[in-house]
Amino acid sequence: MLKNPERNEIRSILQDAKTIAVVGLSDNPARTSHSVSKAMQDAGYKIIPVNPMIDEALGEKSLKSLRDIPDHVDIVNVFRRSEFLKDLAEDYLETSAPVFWTQLDVVDEEVFNRLSSKGRTVIMDRCIKVEHSITQP
Structure with missing residues (x-):
């Protein structure tokens, strides 16, 4: 059974992070991925959209895959269904991002x-916006 990091570790992750790549970020403001990512952008994080179906979201150019990210990313935040995670995990392991x-x-x-066995921090089944709101001072 998976065990997410404790809240104090999640707090530290969110305090130290500057850049979040969002896989499946929609350019439609009615979609959850858009509203959650907008809230994180408004909180000061740089958002990198990763979605081959759009050109941009939240004023940022969208990339086709995690492999296309040129800079360091602190968190890869996934808005895709569970069945896509195996393939995404392989792309993720090609990045230096410490958190999936x-x-x-x-x-x-x-x-x-x-991913945990590869030394990466994994958080599943948690909304980053909710965690940010309850762990930040």
């Missing part, structure tokens, strides 16, 4: 264990 975070109801224990 999936939104509510997005869970794959095999991916959790694989």
Whole structure:
């Protein structure tokens, strides 16, 4: 069974992070991925959209995949269904991002264990906006 980091560790992750790559970020303001990412952008994080179906979101150019990110990313936040996590995990391991975070109801224990065994921090089935609001001073 997967075990997410404790709240104090999540607080530290969010305090130290500057850049969040958002896989599946929509350019539609009615979508949860957009509103959550906008809230994080408004809180001071640089957002990098990763979605091959759009050109930009939140004023940032969208990239086709995690492999296309030229700069360091602190958190990869995933807004895709659980069945896509295995392939995303492979792309993620090509990055230097220390944290792989999936939104509510997005869970794959095999991916959790694989990434954790590679020394990466994995947070699954948690909303980054909610965690930010309850862990920040």
